[in-house]
Amino acid sequence: MNASPTSELSKAYNPSENEAGIYKMWEDSGAFKPNGDKSLPPFSIIMPPPNANGSLHAGHLMYTLEDVAIRFARMQGRPTLWLPGTDHAGIETQYVYEKELAKKGLTRFDLGPDKFYSEVMDFTLKHQQGALDGFKSMGFSADWSRLKFTLDEDIIQIVYDTFISLHRDGHIYRGNRIVNWCPRCQAAFPDLETDHINRDDAIYTLDYGSIKIATTRPETLFADTAIAVNPKDKRYLKLIGQTATIPLVDRPIAIIADTYVVPTAGTGALKVTPGHDKNDYEIGQRHNLAEITIVDSEGKLINVPEQFAGLTVMEARHAVVKALETAGKLTKAEPLSHSIAVHDRCGTTIEPLISEQWFLRVAELNKPVVKALTDNTITIYPSRYKRVALNWLSQEHDWCISRPGWWGIRIPVYYKTSSDPDKTAYLITKDEAEAIAYYGSDNYRAETDTFDTWFSSSQWPYATLMTTGKNDFKDFYPTSMMGTAAEILHKWVTRMIMFSLYSTKQIPFKDVYLWGTVTDEKGQKLSKSKGNYDEPMDITAEYGTDALRMALTIGITSGNNGALYIEKVQGYRNFCNKLWNVARFVLAKVPQDVDPSRAKLLSPADHWMASQLNTAIVNITSGIENYKFSEAGQAVYSLLWEDLADKYIEYSKQSLNAELLAYFLDTTLRLIHPFAPYISEAIWQKAMWTKSNLITEHWAKVIHSPSTAKSKQFEIEIIKIISSQQQSAHSVELDKLIKELLAKQNLIELAQAKLNNVAFIANAPSEVVASEQARVQQAEQAIGDITDEIKKLESQ
């Protein structure tokens, strides 16, 4: 397949002709498997598992950076593993599938848990394939033979083991706590999974007999168990210890003092509703107040006077306000715009209520995480996110890990249903037989709640490597890099570290690379609903995957949002076409039996190009190694276009060094490959001197001993070479030289001024002095050369 006549290369590169075939060739060749040199340090990445319920979204495109790192490591010869997987995404997938059901007029309750689970499984596996195909078309060189899913049986076993040992060690408890309850999802969520939106409501001032209070939630007055005032508030001092009376029900409650109350807010008196407000719950804990529940899990009122029972919260609010008005207990009602918590997935208003849930005590478990970050055992890029993570870790509340969803990993707990006092209330075990043996076959029930998705996905790095059926955990743990979105730093990254340090006593990864959000040119987040997100397949079909990859790699830096827009992709499509045409030129000029390994540096141009190439190799290598993908990509771009195409190829039209020209193309292709894998491989396959696949070729190596003096000579020559093809070659050249001369003279003046300055400092850094002196010398040398050139020109 090599050595095809160059005439077969079309004038413009056509990505869609090449990509699918090349990907298949890579995959069939086993290149994605970790076959590197065992004497070199391994390199591994666990792919952040995309939600298996849908196709690619803009965030997934950033996985390109992981592929760049993986391809680079592979070319360095290291054993390299990129392990892919997908996430069942509990509540979210359940929500997506419930919407599907709703189209048919069904709810999950029509199906029941078992049928629902199996239908969601089918749905998920079908959609998962779509996401995976998208990844493949992006050129991602992950080892698909190791694909894992968070609901794989062996993963579930690991999650169970973790839960059991956490419980054994006292980190897990079950308890009644106030939680963020979503009445639609019928589940509790941590603060992280709530959003706050502004809503126009009203604030009502109510008459509680001895005191007036202001509230936005009059319907919760049935659950009031106290009125709180600030102990320093002189207005209410003498009321502390007295009682107030709840209107409508005429129930007396105590007036207590708590510093939480802000005297200037509302009336300065706060109705305390521990059963339905998080802060009131805290106050209640401090004062031993009862917790009354009046909103049930569906968001309807219970335990209230008959006329309000069964109403939704909003219905009840109107009804209560009306009743208060009638009773003359409504002092004031004014509009108020305030923010309320909603569930981030479905937008339903959160009802804080008391619910029995499973919690993970995080304070103790987070300590080693803090240490690992503080002493840089784990490095976060960009470094500022280290502070953000530490700040979060120091204030994280206990984590509610149970969800009453049907789609997920069932919590392995059995409760007693008999009244046998000798039996404990619940038994944690992976094996139902144990529950039967302990409680007796009719005296227990299985927990139906599932784990929070993040509970399982946060165990992903080790759970995956332990269950591939290979020696992967030993070979690749801790992994090298975790690249993911900055927005899930808290939800996922810190928790992966926590679980890993607990379960394996090792960190899960050495480096964390965080990327921001992919936006459009106006800084708007890309999304299908906003209509600014073109399917990646559409972009790649027209402009090529390589162009899209480069647009995502260059000009976007760690932790910052990056803009993706069609003009940018076009620019890199043009780059790919430039590369294609450079290759066309080279392959047409060099003989069939050309042997780049015999290349020799002859002309000044050869020396110049070699030194440019060497610089690029150093910059690109260190760029990728230091996670400066954008800088590395830019170095690739200018090497190919400015140096190789604009200068060396132009020179080669006059004077051909075939072996070296082939060598330069060969090395450049290696450097481009992590960024633009398809086109570099396509050209590699056409080159007559190659017999391998570029994907598994070795990384570019520097060329020894290009001469600096000869390189400088070429820098002057090239002006003539390029300009000589222009009409007014003579004058353009002269102009250019004179400008150059002025610039150099200017440089000398500046450098000397700087030297004078530097000389004043007692301990001026010697390298600064030396470099300024060198600059002066270089400029003087250049001035000499340029002056000669000008004289020559003028004498013509």
Add this chain to the structure above:
RNA sequence: GGGUGAUUAGCUCAGUUGGCUAGAGCGCUUCGUUUACACCGAAGAUGUCGGGGGUUCGAGUCCCUCAUCACCCACCA
């Protein structure tokens, strides 16, 4: 209320511990039908690096302050 980032050319953005004449891509101007490429080439214009102070021989880079925008956390009686 606590925190983080951004502000550099018309647009999108790079600029690592302060030290080559502040850069790139796109766009713009002029010229060019040179067989690698018009998905091109050559030449060129455009910046008080958000404002104001400070440290320094030297600040886009460090410190203080103000302004605008974005985001995160907590919260809103």
